[in-house]
Amino acid sequence: MKPSRSFSWATVSRIIAALFGGYLYTYAFTAAIAQMLPLEPRDALVVATLPAFVIYPLTILWAFACPRPRMVWASAGLALPLLLIGFWPQFLRAVA
């Protein structure tokens, strides 16, 4: 294994995508699961939140394992539909 290769903007982009994009994705994923689970809200809250701490590290791994940096940001974009599912009631209220 070769240690630190030269510093590059691609690496910085991956780090930012991993930390913030990954968090955003996990946040949206958790909200969507919580909204969709057919459970009482207080139970859904816990059931949706507990997997988040596995999902977030996995998204970080993905940000570094993904072959192309652009694909990393594209997959962070998946957060948007998930956010829409998660905050559907709030969205409807805002529209109405």
Place this chain on the structure above:
Amino acid sequence: MKPSSLTQSMSWLHTWGGLIFGWLLFAIFLTGTLAVFDKEIDVWMQPEAPVSHVDQAQAAEHAISYLQRHHGAESAWDISLPTARSPVLSVSTGERRRNAPRQYLDPNTGEPIDIRETAGGRFFFLFHFTLHMPRNIGIWLVGLAAVGMLVALFSSLIIHKKFFKEFFTFRPNKGQRSWLDAHNATGVLVLPFHLMITYTGLVIFSLIYMPAAVDALFDGDREAAFGPGQPAKTEQQAAQGARNGRSQNEGRGEGSGELVALTPLQPLLLQAEQALGEVRSVSISHPGRSDARIEMRPVLGNRIELSKGLSMTFAGVSGEVLKMPEQSRWAQLTQRVLSGLHFAQFGGYPMRWLYFICGMASCAMIATGLVLFTVKRRRRPEAEGPIAAQLYHLAERLNISVIAGLSIACAAYLWGNRLLPAELSQRGAWEVRVFFACWALSLLHACCRERTQAWREQLVCAAALCVCMPLLSLATMTRPWAEPIRAYLELSTVACGALFAFAAWRIGQKKPAPAPRRQSRNVSQELLNAD
């Protein structure tokens, strides 16, 4: 980073992520491991606390008679009972607060005693998740480090596909190879523990770190999510409300002037013990009135489920049970059991030692990983340019002051407890200052001295502080080992000191080794590059 394969990109992530968070993680894991024995450290740091031979009921009676004599007019009493792990009896009056001034009593006689003020083992516990920073910054930093730990663990699984084979490989006295083997062995051997402790640590503050579900389902209103109206409780509450109302009326009817005797506590303690496990504290509201209430709380987490806020309430005069402890909902129970797994308050001393040893293995894994990083790069420091060389130099210094320096700081913290004058005001805060001052000194020392010498001197210093702990007690106290917990703690520090001494001795031994290696490197550079 120009990764050409999955293994390479994962190993890049493991190396650099591990380095950046490694120092923080070592500090978190070391203080967390010490916090497994926080109550025992408390007992050691309060050497004036007498050895107690009485049961909780007797101690409670002593406390009540003290409170009746001195604080009969107060509206509320709080008694903290001696438990198996902590033989201290203390009382406070007025509203129940965390930092209320407490009066310590001798559990054998009920007489007030003076115990030195100390930050106690609680400091390690608090530092371990707040880093002694304003609370939320520390909690977020520790959470980030925990995620870094999980990332490092997951990526290591991808890198070491044949880790079971590596687990049985240990090549001592081989320099870099030995560090790698030690890192792998400690990593794989207690891998389930690393994963469990890191994940459950995140679960404890799950709603601070990941409020998505609260935001989506309750519009971010945490009160609504955990507040009133738990269905399992409402029925009980209604019944209890009716009874409360009745007894309150009775209380008023009798007039508040005359004192009504409290029911004996012993049968209540027995009942509470059956329902809750070992009782830690007894609060009495409106003592002396007929509507007095007695509330009993258990030792935190004496079951796997972390029972924060659990309590059982009795009527003060009749001793009738007013409120049984609540049962958790299944989802909440899951979360509490996960938190309880992190707190390790169940299973008694064997479980504590298991957590302590596994925690030490985690520390060893992090430390060997950090050392491995620098050992690998020591061979050709100039190969990657002056900035990289500076970075490796800095990493080397930070390794010394985090691994050896923090150990010195922890030992010095205990020394501070014995040596600071007992009448010093804000004594607990001074103990904490001793801790940080020693840590800062070790960083300074690491920057000034040559690498090997800095390692050896700091390890010798840590060893000396740990091994001399019993001598310190002997010099500053009259009967230092009257309470066996203190003797066991000092035995453990002596054992740790022996380990530090061994490490220092090994470094001293290795000193002549680099010279011949440097020669051979010039001869066969290719051979080394092949590793």
